[in-house]
Amino acid sequence: MIGRKVIKGMTLRMLPFADAASGELPVGQLLRLSLFQISVGMASVLLLGTLNRVMIVELSVMAWIVAIMIAIPVLVAPFRALLGFRSDTYRSAIGWKRIPYLWFGSLWQFGGLAIMPMGLLVLSGDQVAGPEWAGEVGAALAFLLTGLGMHMTQTAGLALAADRATEETRPRVVALLYVMFLIGVGVSAVLIGTLLRDFSALRLVQVVQGAAVVTIALNVIALWKQERVNPMTKAERAAPRPQFRDAWADLTRDSSAARLLVVVFIGTLAFNMQDVLLEPYGGEVLGLSVSATTLLTAMWAAGALLGFGFAARWLKKGIIPYRMAARGILVGLVGFCAVIFAAPMVSGALFFAGAFGIGLGGGLFAVATLTAAMTLDTTGVAGKGLALGAWGAAQATAAGVSIFMGGALRDVINMAATNGSLGDALQSNATGYSVVYHIEIALLFITLVALGPLVKARAMGTASTRPMALADFPT
Numbered sequence: 001m002i003g004r005k006v007i008k009g010m011t012l013r014m015l016p017f018a019d020a021a022s023g024e025l026p027v028g029q030l031l032r033l034s035l036f037q038i039s040v041g042m043a044s045v046l047l048l049g050t051l052n053r054v055m056i057v058e059l060s061v062m063a064w065i066v067a068i069m070i071a072i073p074v075l076v077a078p079f080r081a082l083l084g085f086r087s088d089t090y091r092s093a094i095g096w097k098r099i100p101y102l103w104f105g106s107l108w109q110f111g112g113l114a115i116m117p118m119g120l121l122v123l124s125g126d127q128v129a130g131p132e133w134a135g136e137v138g139a140a141l142a143f144l145l146t147g148l149g150m151h152m153t154q155t156a157g158l159a160l161a162a163d164r165a166t167e168e169t170r171p172r173v174v175a176l177l178y179v180m181f182l183i184g185v186g187v188s189a190v191l192i193g194t195l196l197r198d199f200s201a202l203r204l205v206q207v208v209q210g211a212a213v214v215t216i217a218l219n220v221i222a223l224w225k226q227e228r229v230n231p232m233t234k235a236e237r238a239a240p241r242p243q244f245r246d247a248w249a250d251l252t253r254d255s256s257a258a259r260l261l262v263v264v265f266i267g268t269l270a271f272n273m274q275d276v277l278l279e280p281y282g283g284e285v286l287g288l289s290v291s292a293t294t295l296l297t298a299m300w301a302a303g304a305l306l307g308f309g310f311a312a313r314w315l316k317k318g319i320i321p322y323r324m325a326a327r328g329i330l331v332g333l334v335g336f337c338a339v340i341f342a343a344p345m346v347s348g349a350l351f352f353a354g355a356f357g358i359g360l361g362g363g364l365f366a367v368a369t370l371t372a373a374m375t376l377d378t379t380g381v382a383g384k385g386l387a388l389g390a391w392g393a394a395q396a397t398a399a400g401v402s403i404f405m406g407g408a409l410r411d412v413i414n415m416a417a418t419n420g421s422l423g424d425a426l427q428s429n430a431t432g433y434s435v436v437y438h439i440e441i442a443l444l445f446i447t448l449v450a451l452g453p454l455v456k457a458r459a460m461g462t463a464s465t466r467p468m469a470l471a472d473f474p475t
Contacts, residue, residue: 025161025164025165025166029164029226030161030176032221032222032224032226033157033160033161033164033222033223033226034161034176034177034180034222035180035218035219035221035222036102036106036153036154036157036218036219036222036223037154037157037177037178037180037181037184038180038181038183038184038187038188038218039106039109039153039184039214039215039218039219039222040150040153040154040181040184041180041181041182041183041184041185041186041187041188042184042185042188042192042211042214042215043109043113043146043149043150043211043215044150044185045185045188045189045192046113046116046146046188046192046208046211047070047073047143047146047147048070048275048403049189049279049296050189050192050193050196050279051070051116051120051208052066052070052275052279052280054120054196054199054204055069055120055123056280056283056284059120059121059123061123062411064404064407064408064411065123065136066407067403067404067405067406067407067408068140068404068407069139069140069143070143070275070403070407071400071401071403071404072140072143072144072147072400073143073144073146073147073148073150073151074147074396074397074399074400074403075396075397075400075401076144076147076148076151077147077151077392077393077395077396077397077399077400078393078396078397079151079393080151080154080155080392080393080396081390081392081393083101083151083152083155083156084155084156084159086101087101087155087156087159096227097159097163097227098156098157098159098160098163098226098227099156099160099223099226099227101152101155101156102152102153102156102157102160102219102222102223103219103223104152105148105149105150105151105152105153105154105155105156105219106149106153106215106216106219106220106223107149107216108145108146108148108149108152109145109146109149109150109153109212109215109216109219110149110212110213110215110216111145111149111212112141112142112143112144112145112146112147112148112149112212113142113146113208113209113211113212113215114209114212115138115141115142115145116139116142116143116146116208117204117205117208117209118138118205119138119139119140119141119142120139120142120204121201121204121205122138122139123136123138123139151396153219154181157177157222157223158177160223160226160227161177163227164226164227178308179305179308182301182304182305182308183301185298185300185301186298186301186302186305188211189295189296189298189301190295190298192207192211193292193293193295193298195207197289256454257390259450259453259454260369260372260373260391260454261390261391261394262450263325263369263447263450263451263454264369264373264391264394264395264398265394265395265397265398266398266443266446266447266450267325267329267365267369267398267443267444267447267451268394268395268398268399268402269398269401269402269405269440269443270329270332270402270440270441270443270444270446270447271332271358271361271362271365271440271444272362272398272399272402272403272406273402273403273405273406273409273436273439273440273443274336274339274358274406274436274437274440275399275402275403275406277406277407277410277433277436278293278296278339278355278358279293279296280293281339281343281351281430281433282296282348282351284429285343285429285430285433286342286343286346286348286351288348288351292348295352296352296355299352299355299356299359300355300356300358300359300362301359302356302359303355303356303357303358303359303360303361303362303363304359304360304362304363305363306360306363307328307331307359307360307361307362307363307364307367308363308367310364311324311363311364311367311368311371320455321368321369321371321372322368322372322451322454322455323455324364324367324368324371325364325365325368325369325372325451326448326451326455327364328360328361328362328363328364328365328366328367328368329361329365329444329447329448329451330361331357331360331361331364332357332358332361332362332365332444333361333441333444334357334361335353335354335355335356335357335358335359335360335361336354336357336358336437336440336441336444337354337441338350338351338353338354338357339351339354339355339358339437340354340434340437340438342354343430343433343434366395369391369395370391372454373390373391406436409432409435409436409439410432410433410435410436411432412432413431413432413435413436414429414431414432414433417429417431417432
């Protein structure tokens with residue numbers, strides 16, 4: 001009996017993030033709660049990876065229309081700060097705060113994925129009845145529901161995990177959830193790519209609607225009995241709530257916070273303009289299959305996970321987060337150069353290496369700016385949650401704008417190039433892609449310029465008594 005307990009204890013201690021568990025949130029419930037991140041990662045693969053290539057290459061939809069569709073769920077993301085703030089102050093008769101937001105987010109995510117394949121098929125012209133605008137409206141509604149559901153589910157889920165964890169284990173719990181999201185992205189990319197190897201309209205419907213069923217199943221398992229019933233009196237529910245504008249004004253009074261949001265916005269523009277183009281670039285220019293280009297998302301996730309490991313090592317050594325962001329930008333520059341040279345060299349290996357480098361650089365940049373947001377001086381009404389929500393809002397808004405810009409620029413420039421307006425040397429379907437990647441490189445240099453004063457100010461400031469560790473990441 002004693003030997004069995006010793007072996008069981010050793011096994012639990014050897015599990016990754018085993019120290020994230022506590023009496024309030026045991027290992028089993030923590031791992032079950034983390035399943036909502038798998039569903040969000042799976043939806044991210046579909047929206048930002050597989051479906052944009054399928055619409056452009058297989059369904060022959062114009063890239064600017066695809067860019068608008070993919071930008072819709074990303075542009076909803078600025079409301080994450082408000083959603084998190086509302087779930088903080090929500091008052092129900094039974095005392096739940098997070099579960100209602102997690103549940104309705106799951107329903108919207110499920111509904112969007114359920115109607116999405118039909119909307120895409122109608123959008124591509126496979127329509128025998130109904131108004132001509134039915135495809136655009138149906139596809140836009142599907143992307144809107146899925147995006148809003150993703151943001152609500154993830155925001156409420158992370159907040160619920162933070163509520164249940166203790167003060168000591170909370171950073172490690174949320175770090176585990178971030179890793180689970182990346183695992184969900186990588187595993188889903190491989191599975192979806194395998195299932196779509198032999199592409200057909202029927203297979204597209206089966207895969208996307210199957211993802212909807214898996215989403216609702218995972219999220220129901222994740223939220224089951226995760227929040228205690230704590231009935232509230234009518235007077236408690238009627239009490240005045242804090243105002244969002246007061247908390248926001250408290251946060252933005254610090255000039256370094258405003259500059260950080262500018263850095264996040266420009267840097268995200270630089271890293272994300274390729275989101276709608278990377279897989280179509282592999283299919284149209286390099287002739288890669290749907291299955292092969294879907295694996296690009298897995299390569300990106302692998303790069304991000306490696307960046308996560310580098311961040312852990314560097315932060316333990318006490319590196320300034322802004323310097324780590326600069327390293328991520330430099331890695332991203334190399335990645336974009338590799339993607340550009342993959343076309344003239346007709347090298348799929350160089351293309352995949354470039355995608356890996358973009359993931360590594362983008363991961364380092366995101367982790368660094370996220371760490372910087374967590375260390376902002378938030379006193380008074382504003383809290384860490386609002387600072388992180390502002391970081392997410394700046395990042396997501398820039399991602400939506402960059403996705404639209406990338407698709408629109410590619411269409412306009414490719415049209416001019418193929419018509420011969422840019423000369424014989426540029427008369428290629430790779431020209432539009434190449435111009436967008438060069439613009440992203442320029443934006444990365446602009447981000448370095450905007451980042452400089454923050455590096456200098458942090459270096460001149462008082463050093464922290466304890467270096468920031470990987471376990472301190474909030475998301």
